[in-house]
Amino acid sequence: MKKIVRNLMLVSLLLLSACQAETQEEETASVLVPQGATAMAVLPLFETENKVETVSGSDIVSAELVKENGEYDIIVAPVNLGAKLLEKGNSEYRLQAVLTWGNLYIISGEEDGPLAAFGENAVPGKILSLTIPDEQVSFYNSVQDVQAQLLSGNAKRGMLAEPAATATIAKAKEQGISLHIEKDLQEAYKEVYPSDRHGYPQAAVFVKKGSEDKVQSVLKKIETFTNETAVEDPDVIADMIDKNDLAERIGVPSSVIAQKTWNNQHIQYVDAADVKEELKDFLQLFQIAFQEDMLVK
Numbered sequence: 001m002k003k004i005v006r007n008l009m010l011v012s013l014l015l016l017s018a019c020q021a022e023t024q025e026e027e028t029a030s031v032l033v034p035q036g037a038t039a040m041a042v043l044p045l046f047e048t049e050n051k052v053e054t055v056s057g058s059d060i061v062s063a064e065l066v067k068e069n070g071e072y073d074i075i076v077a078p079v080n081l082g083a084k085l086l087e088k089g090n091s092e093y094r095l096q097a098v099l100t101w102g103n104l105y106i107i108s109g110e111e112d113g114p115l116a117a118f119g120e121n122a123v124p125g126k127i128l129s130l131t132i133p134d135e136q137v138s139f140y141n142s143v144q145d146v147q148a149q150l151l152s153g154n155a156k157r158g159m160l161a162e163p164a165a166t167a168t169i170a171k172a173k174e175q176g177i178s179l180h181i182e183k184d185l186q187e188a189y190k191e192v193y194p195s196d197r198h199g200y201p202q203a204a205v206f207v208k209k210g211s212e213d214k215v216q217s218v219l220k221k222i223e224t225f226t227n228e229t230a231v232e233d234p235d236v237i238a239d240m241i242d243k244n245d246l247a248e249r250i251g252v253p254s255s256v257i258a259q260k261t262w263n264n265q266h267i268q269y270v271d272a273a274d275v276k277e278e279l280k281d282f283l284q285l286f287q288i289a290f291q292e293d294m295l296v297k
Helices: 002-025 037-041 043-047 059-065 079-087 123-131 143-152 164-174 185-192 216-232 235-243 255-260 276-284
Strands: 030-034 051-055 074-078 093-100 104-108 115-118 137-140 157-161 180-184 203-208 267-271
Touching: 030 037, 030 059, 037 043, 037 093, 037 216, 037 267, 043 216, 043 235, 059 074, 059 079, 074 079, 074 093, 079 093, 079 203, 079 276, 093 216, 093 276, 104 123, 104 164, 104 185, 115 123, 115 143, 123 157, 123 185, 137 143, 143 157, 143 164, 157 164, 164 180, 164 255, 180 185, 216 235, 216 267, 235 255
Parallel strands: 030 051, 030 074, 115 137, 115 157
Antiparallel strands: 074 203, 093 203, 093 267, 104 157, 104 180
8 A cells, every 4th residue: 555655656746747847848938039130040939939029120129138127038139239238237138149140241243343331330330341441331321221222223232131132132133133242251250350150249149137047948949940950951941931921020031032041141059158259359349348247157
């Protein structure tokens, strides 16, 4: 009889442990992510119970990073933006992982002449001045403005981010304009700062203090998708976008172009603690000193 009771107690404990593990695994998180490559990196989260909000630009992202008791457990943001706020002590979020490694390209119909570009005081402008310092550049307000200059023929060369670069080449072809990728600025960056990584730490995952344990399963989903699933089975990228009708929500021209340009967007989840030197080099471009306490502990 005692043996039966012990066995029943053991079974009950095992069931209880399993339930607790399942509850912990299914714990949801709230995520804020800019449209584009960063939103593509979190595609699997749109198929879960996690709250995922996408935004255009970085204004909302910046505002949320400085909030006390912010509503988001995870915010994906430009590395330099988050690090600057942390340097000033203005954010409760800490750097967990780098998510994208640059997606800037020079596209052209001619190999010389003035260059149309965007983001003069942001990452694109910094990378351009570092990698091609002697260019004659006209800066515009947005990627869309540069695209318009190229498609109208007012500019023969332009700096664009993927997937807009590929979309622009395709639209130009329809109009009888021949454009091609002239230069990969990520490769050009590596000539200045040699690294095993392709490019520079452009966007990162920032985690709110107190949410570190809560978001572990979410971070694992992102890491598995970007580093394994999308690499081994690229068709899953377009399938996820189409199945969940996400193209407009994540800010890509189409699921086909999103999948076609995945490699050129250099999306890869890497723990920030493993790329401190890369972070240090990149942040120097913005006069930001990398500090260990910027990282999730």
